[in-house]
Amino acid sequence: MRLSVRHSTLYQFEAPMRFVTQSHRLTPAPNASQKVLDWTVSAEGATFGASFTDGAGDRITTMTLQGPVERITVVVEGTVETGRGDGILRGHREIVSPLVYLEGTQATQPTRAILGLRDLALRGAGGPLDRAHRLAAAVGDAIAYTPGATSAQTTAAEALDLGKGVCQDHAHALIAVAIAADLPARYVTGYLFTDDGAEASHAWAELHVADLGWIGFDPANRCCPDERYIRLGSGRDAREAAPIRGISRGGGAEALDVTVVVAQQ
Structure with a gap:
């Protein structure tokens, strides 16, 4: 599938x-499931620094804009x-050990409810792949997709208690229960x-499964x-x-306004 993006x-x-300084994860890294045919990131009047690939294999670019700055459009x-x-x-090149992703953050801290969901999901489970699918x-x-029900600051535990949320909440909750089940997990944009x-701009989770990655x-x-997905960063x-x-x-x-359009060519 050939997909075009305007973000x-x-x-x-x-x-x-x-002045304004930004760090961008806005350029997809190639892997076996995605090949970048053309890609540009621009902002009028801004200076872009050299790009590099971090340890997780994501493309990082810095951008600076000297003031006075009243508005920026990236x-x-x-x-x-x-x-x-x-x-x-x-085919995604990275050097970070998956074990790094067994450590949660404030957004993915386990609670009694998260541990209970883990236990319920894994009852009668088989190997690691089956466990990942069950989680x-x-x-x-456990979390019904409901736009506007949560905010960018909502944690996995809060979304689970509420029983509704958006893709960010689903990803955070899956990371939380996966880590509680000793499966490395990370957030993907x-x-x-x-x-x-x-849902043109989206988020999901990746779980590391032995022998598969x-x-x-x-x-x-x-x-x-x-093939409907383009992976940006993690x-x-x-x-x-x-x-x-x-x-x-x-x-x-x-004030922030984001517009994303993804189309099939």
Whole structure:
């Protein structure tokens, strides 16, 4: 499948900033299931530093903009050829040990409810792959997809207690129960093509299964990533895996508007 992406992020500042520095995870790294045909990241007036690949195999680029800065629009445009991979991440170069991802964060800390969901899901389970599938299915059952029910600060435990959330909550909850089951797990950001254009910007989790490696699970859609998915970057949670992280110098409030369109060519 050949997918085109246009991803626009507009920042507007109540008072002009003296300068803005951002770290971008906005360029997909190649793997066996995705080949980048063309890709650009731009922002008018900004200076982009040299790109590098971090230990997890993600492409990182820095961007700076000298003030006064009243607004910034970061525009991502590109085309990726994707293929089926049964959710298994093959051909992705990284040097970080999967054991690093057995440590949770504030967003994925286990609670009694999370441990209970783990125990329920794994009752009668077989090997590691079966355990991973059971955990993903249990999270999908426990958290109903409900846009607007949670915020960017909602933790896995809070979403589970609420019983509803969005893809971020599904990913955090799956990471939490997987780590509690001694399966390394991490958060993944990317894009998803759908016929109705919904959920173009998306998140899911990858669990590390012995003898197979990293496997993606999307509890929100009850599937493993396929040719509809473009993988951008990863981290232990949504904050670490964020496509854009930045620092601004100045006072006043900040408004954010994001538009993502993924189309099949």
